Amino acid sequence: MEQVKRLRADGRRNRERIVEVAAELVAREGAQVSLEEIARRAGVGSATLHRHFPSRQALLEAVFRDGVAQLCARAAAKPGKAPADELADWLEEVTVYTVTHRGLAAALLAGPEGLSAEDICCTDLLLNVVKALVARASSVGALHAGATAEDLVKLVNAIAVANENDPTTARRVLRLALTGIRR
Amino acid sequence: MEQVKRLRADGRRNRERIVEVAAELVAREGAQVSLEEIARRAGVGSATLHRHFPSRQALLEAVFRDGVAQLCARAAAKPGKAPADELADWLEEVTVYTVTHRGLAAALLAGPEGLSAEDICCTDLLLNVVKALVARASSVGALHAGATAEDLVKLVNAIAVANENDPTTARRVLRLALTGIRR
DNA sequence: ACCTGAACACCGTTCAAGT
DNA sequence: ACCTGAACACCGTTCAAGT
Secondary structure (H helix, E strand, O other), X not given: OOOOOOOOHHHHHHHHHHHHHHHHHHHHHOOOOOHHHHHHHHOOOHHHHHHHOOOHHHHHHHHHHHHHHHHHHHHHOOOOOOHHHHHHHHHHHHHXXXXXXOOHHHHHHHOOOOOOOOOOOHHHHHXXXXXXXXXXXXXXXXXXXXXXXXXXXXXXXXXXXXXXXXXXXXXXXXXXXXXXXXX | OOOOOOOOHHHHHHHHHHHHHHHHHHHHHOOOOOHHHHHHHHOOOHHHXXXXXXXXXXXXXXXXXXXXXXXXXXXXXXXXXXXXXXXXXXXXXXXXXXXXXXXXXXXXXXXXXXXXXXXXXXXXXXXXXXXHHHHHHHHOOOEOOOOOHHHHHHHHXXXXXXXXXXXHHHHHHHHHHHHOOEO
């Protein structure tokens, strides 16, 4: 799943170990965790971490990409609901997933900046799924014209980053946003 | 407007100078600007900054409080629109104000944490206004039951923090959220 | 009462030197 | 080709010593 450049065996081992330790520490301390500490616990020099992952964002993406890809894979396997409900439900699922995986919201918000041009970021994975769901709901006329996939992803990311570790509030605020304020 | 404890004249001057410099640097570099640099440019020792403002959040609040208070004061002076429109318009105004004042979104999101218990934070100022507008719109039955003032402030803060320096997108996403996705 | 400068324990990034 | 450890220029916080 994770596409890795051809590396010498020790290089690959180090890379994997760094991501493993990073996942653990980011989950515990958030996206701002010290890179120095990650390197220390992974048993590598700080320069090694930095060459494998030229930016904090690149490391965060490596930590979260597989999980997000799996989340996206689950989007297809849904029962035959009304397309607008399908979209709403999936946005809710993404929101809860993001909020319960510390550091992911921050990574999504930063998007592709700080990444090398070739690798696709988690935001793009999500965006593709949302685009498909929006197209489906649109085609049956169930969607408001202003509801674009880009803005919906922005909205979900925004709510997630503002409610890290609080899935209950995040879900409630998202539902409010998908419903609108007027009776 | 800014309530200041009784201080010796030189203490008061230093405090004012720190807030002045902080406002300038936060506007230019964002909420994460170095406190060390603020102290340096204000011509005080870092310890002095730290005693006047025991946390970064306390300094940010001091930087933004007056502006937010003025924004809140403007809420009353509105023509006689439908209450739900009045609420929507004001939320839009807050969003644009926040997004165009760099660092404010981060300060609002952090809320009262890192502040001494007595001083009221910017979030509370906004919340009071939104509560009043929600009550008015609710009383004429124009509002969806799920739309609480607390969640609306959360929503606005979320959208603002995710769209710093991009008022166009922020406004568009907010309108989407206030309208809902369904046709 | 309030200030300063130094001390402390960090941090991210880069680079020469190793294997 | 990949690694390491040290060097560099920072950072926030605290504390002794000053006025």
